[in-house]
Amino acid sequence: MLMVGLTGGIGAGKSTVTAVLADAGAVIVDADRIAREVVEPGSPGLAMLVAEFGEDILGPDGALDRAALAAKAFVDAERTAALNAITHPLIGERTAELFGSAPADSVVVHDMPLLVEGGMASGYHLVIVVDTPAEMRLRRLVEQRGMPEEDARARMARQATDEARRAVADVLIDNSGDRQTTIDLTNALIELRLNPFEHNLRTGTPVVGDRTVVPFRPEWAGEAERACARLRHVVGEIATRIDHVGPTAVDGLDAPDVIDLQVTVRDAPAVEAALAKLTGAGYVRDRSSEQPLLHWCDPARPLEVSVVAEDDPEHEFALLMAEVIGADPGARAEYSEILGRANREETRRFERTLCEASRRGR
Numbered sequence: 001m002l003m004v005g006l007t008g009g010i011g012a013g014k015s016t017v018t019a020v021l022a023d024a025g026a027v028i029v030d031a032d033r034i035a036r037e038v039v040e041p042g043s044p045g046l047a048m049l050v051a052e053f054g055e056d057i058l059g060p061d062g063a064l065d066r067a068a069l070a071a072k073a074f075v076d077a078e079r080t081a082a083l084n085a086i087t088h089p090l091i092g093e094r095t096a097e098l099f100g101s102a103p104a105d106s107v108v109v110h111d112m113p114l115l116v117e118g119g120m121a122s123g124y125h126l127v128i129v130v131d132t133p134a135e136m137r138l139r140r141l142v143e144q145r146g147m148p149e150e151d152a153r154a155r156m157a158r159q160a161t162d163e164a165r166r167a168v169a170d171v172l173i174d175n176s177g178d179r180q181t182t183i184d185l186t187n188a189l190i191e192l193r194l195n196p197f198e199h200n201l202r203t204g205t206p207v208v209g210d211r212t213v214v215p216f217r218p219e220w221a222g223e224a225e226r227a228c229a230r231l232r233h234v235v236g237e238i239a240t241r242i243d244h245v246g247p248t249a250v251d252g253l254d255a256p257d258v259i260d261l262q263v264t265v266r267d268a269p270a271v272e273a274a275l276a277k278l279t280g281a282g283y284v285r286d287r288s289s290e291q292p293l294l295h296w297c298d299p300a301r302p303l304e305v306s307v308v309a310e311d312d313p314e315h316e317f318a319l320l321m322a323e324v325i326g327a328d329p330g331a332r333a334e335y336s337e338i339l340g341r342a343n344r345e346e347t348r349r350f351e352r353t354l355c356e357a358s359r360r361g362r
């Protein structure tokens with residue numbers, strides 16, 4: 001099962017994107033819909049809301065008057081937190097049930113407006129953010145959905161910033177253009193990334209990156225940061241640290257488009273424990289490597305994850321690399337040239353010599 005988180009600010013166009021995903025066969029877990037279910041008439045959720053916000057959030061039929069609750073709940077951060085404290089645990093329980101009942105070979109998309117606010121990004125295999133400038137979202141909500149402008153602004157003020165959402169996005173879908181462009185972008189994403197990613201995960205097929213050197217990409221740092229957060233989510237406290245290492249960690253260096261990550265653990269038994277967690281989460285062991293090395297399954301983001309114990313010299317030496325190469329222009333040029341030859345052994349030898357020289361020089 002490929003678990004995808006989909007988010008965006010209010011009115012960004014998540015519904016447009018989920019409709020395309022559903023048409024392509026994805027299972028959609030809709031947080032707004034679940035939020036309605038858990039406060040249906042007669043539910044414990046509704047009783048808790050009445051106890052917190054008062055009888056006047058109920059309509060004459062005894063059902064929740066949503067506009068009345070919104071008017072009370074989005075006035076300030078404290079009132080919104082009171083709303084969330086009641087609804088979010090109930091929504092969480094039902095969400096887990098729905099994820100648990102999805103077929104093993106499915107792409108499950110969690111349509112979740114408050115994914116960033118809830119700190120949930122690293123729990124998904126992939127996060128998609130529908131990105132539309134706030135003023136455009138506001139205009140669409142008011143003009144097309146008839147939402148009062150004050151209400152839309154009040155909710156936006158209670159949500160994460162566009163910048164915070166972009167930081168967790170593996171994929172940004174720009175919905176500031178026409179609807180058809182967004183539909184086409186989403187279909188391409190399904191075909192080129194989501195479906196092959198799901199297949200790779202289910203069948204244990206690793207994505208082994210191409211070692212051809214490409215021009216430096218500023219996106220590498222963010223991609224590595226998200227990959228580290230996911231690794232942390234999987235291995236938890238077993239890891240004493242998780243770092244972006246290797247050529248893509250050197251700012252400005254042309255390098256192969258493969259992100260190297262190092263999971264550091266305390267000792268040899270912890271290496272085994274971390275490997276078990278990682279393979280259980282879909283990372284695939286590379287049996288051709290002497291050191292414990294794993295690949296990931298995302299066709300658009302090759303990763304190489306090594307697991308090392310603190311007392312292994314490899315550990316310190318990988319951490320030193322970015323620093324040493326970054327500070328020495330001559331070594332940097334030579335390193336680029338060696339990387340271009342795509343010979344792993346030669347690259348390792350060069351890295352080791354350089355780090356040992358630097359250590360002696362200290």
Ligand SMILES: CC(C)(COP(=O)(O)OP(=O)(O)OC[C@H]1O[C@@H](n2cnc3c(N)ncnc32)[C@H](O)[C@@H]1O)[C@@H](O)C(=O)NCCC(=O)NCCS
Pocket residue numbers: 009010011031032035066067069070073080083084087088091112113114155158159
């Ligand atoms: C207050 C309620 C009754 C207002 O209902 P209404 O029909 O007007 O809005 P609806 O539920 O369709 O939500 C529309 C959008 O408002 C925004 N929104 C809703 N709740 C929240 C919240 N707690 N914080 C910030 N934004 C929110 C989201 O962008 C959402 O997509 C409702 O939003 C609610 O019960 N919210 C609490 C549950 C929740 O947190 N839902 C968000 C997804 S987990």
Ligand SMILES: Nc1ncnc2c1ncn2[C@@H]1O[C@H](COP(=O)(O)OP(=O)(O)OP(=O)(O)O)[C@@H](O)[C@H]1O
Pocket residue numbers: 008009010011012013014015016032113140141144145175176177178179180182
């Ligand atoms: N590309 C587009 N061009 C014009 N209007 C659009 C576009 N995409 C969405 N809309 C309109 O903007 C409004 C908000 O979009 P939508 O309801 O899909 O957002 P959402 O992210 O699902 O909102 P919510 O946060 O409430 O769940 C809707 O009225 C929708 O029809």
